[in-house]
Amino acid sequence: MTVQRHAIATGEGTGGRSAIRLRGVVKRFGDFTAVDGLDLEVAAGSCLGLLGPNGAGKSTTMKLLTAQARPDEGSIEVLGFSVPRESKRARAAMGVVPQQDNLDEELTARENLEVFAHLYRVPRARRRQAVDDALELAHLTARQRTKVDDLSGGMRRRLLIARGLVHRPALVLLDEPTVGLDPQVRAELWGLIDGLRTAGTTVLMSTHYIEEAERLADDCALMSHGRVVARGGPSKLIEEHAGQLVVEHYGPPVRLEEVERLAHAAGLTTRRTGPSVSVLKAETIPPSLDEELGPDGVRRAANLEDVFVVLTGERVE
Numbered sequence: 001m002t003v004q005r006h007a008i009a010t011g012e013g014t015g016g017r018s019a020i021r022l023r024g025v026v027k028r029f030g031d032f033t034a035v036d037g038l039d040l041e042v043a044a045g046s047c048l049g050l051l052g053p054n055g056a057g058k059s060t061t062m063k064l065l066t067a068q069a070r071p072d073e074g075s076i077e078v079l080g081f082s083v084p085r086e087s088k089r090a091r092a093a094m095g096v097v098p099q100q101d102n103l104d105e106e107l108t109a110r111e112n113l114e115v116f117a118h119l120y121r122v123p124r125a126r127r128r129q130a131v132d133d134a135l136e137l138a139h140l141t142a143r144q145r146t147k148v149d150d151l152s153g154g155m156r157r158r159l160l161i162a163r164g165l166v167h168r169p170a171l172v173l174l175d176e177p178t179v180g181l182d183p184q185v186r187a188e189l190w191g192l193i194d195g196l197r198t199a200g201t202t203v204l205m206s207t208h209y210i211e212e213a214e215r216l217a218d219d220c221a222l223m224s225h226g227r228v229v230a231r232g233g234p235s236k237l238i239e240e241h242a243g244q245l246v247v248e249h250y251g252p253p254v255r256l257e258e259v260e261r262l263a264h265a266a267g268l269t270t271r272r273t274g275p276s277v278s279v280l281k282a283e284t285i286p287p288s289l290d291e292e293l294g295p296d297g298v299r300r301a302a303n304l305e306d307v308f309v310v311l312t313g314e315r316v317e
């Protein structure tokens with residue numbers, strides 16, 4: 001059993017084994033069901049983007065994996081450990097990067113990492129090297145003696161990620177890793193997360209930024225109302241739900257309603273974006289309808305945002 005668990009934890013020779021497996025998981029808060037019969041598997045060594053609008057149940061799912069919340073129904077396995085029963089061992093083997101920055105502001109960057117290396121029981125003889133490695137990974141070596149309070153927002157977020165990686169976990173959970181950051185800092189963090197993926201670490205990343213999932217995830221699970229409503233690589237999801245092309249029509253409300261009526265009558269799916277209506281799978285529009293819709297449509301490639309909006313009925317930022 002130990003050998004098997006080690007194999008899962010390291011991702012070596014797992015032959016596609018799951019690092020995470022949720023079956024029929026339900027989590028209720030009073031009368032409200034936040035996670036509603038969730039089935040989710042994450043293959044060892046892959047990066048799964050957990051996408052969904054606010055309130056879809058992403059954070060609750062993360063909390064169930066770390067045993068900060070207990071399921072009402074279903075089973076959860078993380079790195080071969082049953083959670084919450086074996087959550088201590090599962091927690092020791094995974095890295096968790098929370099949405100909220102909870103770094104110790106009084107300590108330096110290095111000291112923050114040292115505290116966690118100790119908590120994660122990195123052997124004393126290896127601790128210094130582990131901290132050095134984490135600092136380097138987050139490009140913070142030059143700032144290691146700086147108090148957290150004096151670090152920029154982007155540096156703090158990189159330190160938060162480094163802290164979750166100091167014990168070299170086989171699996172890292174990133175809860176909305178770039179929420180609220182400016183585009184430049186976001187791009188920096190994407191480089192860091194991409195490096196983890198390349199190194200073979202299993203990554204489960206919740207996000208509501210479509211571009212983040214498109215760039216980083218091998219595989220996406222789209223959550224809505226506590227369930228996975230679509231699963232697959234970004235390009236597969238786009239092809240399946242939005243096709244190749246989207247045609248956008250702009251105009252006053254009456255015109256938009258007309259486009260919707262014509263498209264729906266032909267069995268096509270549309271989405272509203274402020275002053276426009278987009279018709280999905282535009283490559284399947286028959287010539288007669290194309291003529292009826294008129295020449296004012298702007299064609300563009302379908303994207304994951306189209307899939308998100310169509311399947312969740314929500315706008316994206």
Ligand SMILES: Nc1ncnc2c1ncn2[C@@H]1O[C@H](COP(=O)(O)OP(=O)(O)OP(=O)(O)O)[C@@H](O)[C@H]1O
Nearest residue numbers: 029032034052053054055056057058059060061208
């Ligand atoms: N402790 C709690 N008590 C009551 N309701 C809760 C609790 N935690 C979460 N919820 C509710 O469960 C639903 C799912 O919340 P969750 O935070 O998992 O969503 P999310 O997909 O992560 O969204 P966000 O991006 O806003 O964090 C929300 O409607 C939320 O209000």
